[in-house]
Amino acid sequence: MNPEENSFDLVEPVMQEISPYDVSYPVVLLSNGIKNELERAQTIAQNIYHAVVREMPALTQVQQAMDKGCRYVVDASESTIQAIESGALKLTQENGRTYAQLRVNGKYGSKLPIKKEVFRKGIDPTQMANALQMQALQNQIQAVTQQLVLIDGSVREVLQGQQNDRIGMYYSGLSLFLESRSVSDAGLRNALQAQALRSLTESTFQLKLTMESDIRYLAQKEYEKTKGKRKELIVSHVNNINQSFAFIHQATMLRAGIYCDIGEHASMAHVLEEYSYFIDTVVAKNAGLLSQYDMNDDGTDTGLWAGRSQLKLDTADLTKALSSPKKTLYLGIAQEESENEQEESLS
Amino acid sequence: MSKKKACLNPSCSDCRKTKYKASEKLCPHCGEQLKFVCAQKGCYKVISTKTKETYCQLCKAAIDDRKAEFWDGAKKVGGVALSIGLSFVGFKFSGRKK
Numbered sequence: 001m002n003p004e005e006n007s008f009d010l011v012e013p014v015m016q017e018i019s020p021y022d023v024s025y026p027v028v029l030l031s032n033g034i035k036n037e038l039e040r041a042q043t044i045a046q047n048i049y050h051a052v053v054r055e056m057p058a059l060t061q062v063q064q065a066m067d068k069g070c071r072y073v074v075d076a077s078e079s080t081i082q083a084i085e086s087g088a089l090k091l092t093q094e095n096g097r098t099y100a101q102l103r104v105n106g107k108y109g110s111k112l113p114i115k116k117e118v119f120r121k122g123i124d125p126t127q128m129a130n131a132l133q134m135q136a137l138q139n140q141i142q143a144v145t146q147q148l149v150l151i152d153g154s155v156r157e158v159l160q161g162q163q164n165d166r167i168g169m170y171y172s173g174l175s176l177f178l179e180s181r182s183v184s185d186a187g188l189r190n191a192l193q194a195q196a197l198r199s200l201t202e203s204t205f206q207l208k209l210t211m212e213s214d215i216r217y218l219a220q221k222e223y224e225k226t227k228g229k230r231k232e233l234i235v236s237h238v239n240n241i242n243q244s245f246a247f248i249h250q251a252t253m254l255r256a257g258i259y260c261d262i263g264e265h266a267s268m269a270h271v272l273e274e275y276s277y278f279i280d281t282v283v284a285k286n287a288g289l290l291s292q293y294d295m296n297d298d299g300t301d302t303g304l305w306a307g308r309s310q311l312k313l314d315t316a317d318l319t320k321a322l323s324s325p326k327k328t329l330y331l332g333i334a335q336e337e338s339e340n341e342q343e344e345s346l347s
Numbered sequence: 348m349s350k351k352k353a354c355l356n357p358s359c360s361d362c363r364k365t366k367y368k369a370s371e372k373l374c375p376h377c378g379e380q381l382k383f384v385c386a387q388k389g390c391y392k393v394i395s396t397k398t399k400e401t402y403c404q405l406c407k408a409a410i411d412d413r414k415a416e417f418w419d420g421a422k423k424v425g426g427v428a429l430s431i432g433l434s435f436v437g438f439k440f441s442g443r444k445k
Contacts, residue, residue, distance in 0.1 A: 223408065227415040230408035292394070292404045299403070300355060300382075300395030 020178050026253035027152045033260030034141055114168045144272060147313045151249060151279070167247045169203030170254075177258055197258060204251045208278060211244035215286050218293050245283065249275075269318050276313035284309045350401050352381035353391055363391045 017027065099111035174197045180192035214237045217223070223233040252275045259268035287309030290297075297303040348381055351366040354374035361376040385392045387406035394403055402410065 223412075228412050228419065230412050231405060232412075234405060234408050288395075292392075295405055298391065299384075303393075 020174060023250070024152070026173075026250045026257055027148060029257035030148070030253050030260055031145060033257050034145060037260060037263070037265075038141075041242065072324070117211070141318065144313065144315055144318055147311075148253070148272075151311050151313065152253070167203070167207075167243075169199050169206065170247050173199030173203060173251065174254060177254070193258060193262060197255060200251045200255045200258075204248055204255070207244040207248045207251070208282070211241055212249065212282060214238075214241045214244070215282070215290070218285070219289055234293050235295060242294075248278070251276045268317060272313065273315045273319055276315045279311050279313050284311060348401050350383055350394075351386045353384040354379055355382050355384075355391070355393070371410050404419075 022028075097113060099113055101108040101111055176192050176196035176199060178199075180189050181195060183189045183192060217237055218234065223230045223237070224231060252271060256268045256271045256275075257263070259271060287305040291303055291305035292297050294305060298306050300306065349381065350369040352369060352371055353363060353366050355375050356362055356363050356374065356379040359374060359377035359379060359390050361374060364367065366384065366386070367381055368386055369383070373379065374381055383394050384390070385394055385403040386401040387403070387410075390403060390406050392403040392405070394400060
């Protein structure tokens with residue numbers, strides 16, 4: 001399968017919603033989730049940039065906004081403010097509210113209520129942290145997505161028409177996730193998403209164990225114990241391996257997609273890291289052995305398993321960037337640079 | 348049977364058509380390096396250079412299955428022949444007594 005036919009370019013606009021039971025649904029969900037997150041991050045980054053530019057003289061206040069998202073102001077008239085400027089101020093708390101008291105001639109006067117004023121709408125600290133994260137991880141995410149598309153191309157053909165009880169858990173997780181998307185109650189939605197993730201995790205690990213046991217069966221030539229049905233046994237185990245790999249891939253993509261959908265980027269990276277380990281230790285490592293048993297593989301360098309042996313999901317950079325406590329995003333640098341270039345060219 | 352080699356160059360006219368001896372190195376038609384393939388007729392699956400096997404795992408399993416089937420058949424035929432022989436001998440001896 002040509003990977004270019006199935007490539008999901010992150011620059012392209014978000015794709016149309018496809019059927020959840022389509023074989024490409026999990027990878028499209030993840031791809032769309034990443035695109036949405038990047039678009040959102042871009043918008044937030046632009047908002048931050050504009051806000052910073054607009055409030056440049058009051059940079060200290062913007063700094064506070066980034067920390068708290070609000071400031072406390074004394075709700076007082078013009079004459080009171082003039083009085084405040086000439087005297088000392090005392091802050092008191094009563095019934096959960098804060099008051100300021102002005103000291104006049106050694107005595108504190110009437111209590112002035114202090115109200116909370118949210119003055120920087122659009123700069124939500126959590127949103128901003130996510131935006132920073134997504135922007136900083138853009139390159140790593142793109143690299144990982146390209147690798148995932150290659151893996152997806154390698155397994156998708158196997159998925160056509162495959163149905164059995166071992167993949168029931170995958171469909172259960174998929175169904176729960178789809179239900180959770182139409183639930184309006186936040187608590188129930190979270191519970192359904194958690195159940196969906198659990199189902200998908202169980203499905204993934206059951207299939208991984210099945211796949212490992214099938215590989216071990218072939219490696220130890222256990223089929224030789226049964227006379228007269230050796231070829232039949234080999235073919236059936238190879239089919240199981242192909243099927244398990246395909247559904248492990250689907251379930252993993254769906255898990256990563258769900259985590260991306262709910263904004264849990266670290267968990268998404270963890271799922272991809274776990275998948276990367278599986279690709280290295282189970283798929284690529286046994287590709288040589290499996291190419292000898294798979295009747296659809298001609299054993300050449302362009303064969304199915306030779307291609308799979310080169311599959312690599314490098315999540316190291318992504319995980320490293322995610323775990324890094326310090327993330328810096330340079331806003332408007334490109335714009336400033338281009339302006340400078342324009343000025344230089346004019347002069 | 349000894350190991351076999353074949354040309355796997357897709358642009359060669361002899362690609363996956365003729366099998367050569369293990370001592371041959373290059374394809375006489377295109378000059379491409381020959382590769383070890385399964386010795387079974389019609390199968391051109393590449394087999395490792397490290398292994399001593401002459402057949403790929405699937406063909407080997409199929410050959411073993413055929414052998415097993417043959418011996419199963421032979422046993423059945425032998426069993427039938429033996430039972431016929433025994434019944435014939437029994438019939439002959441019973442005829443003598445009369």
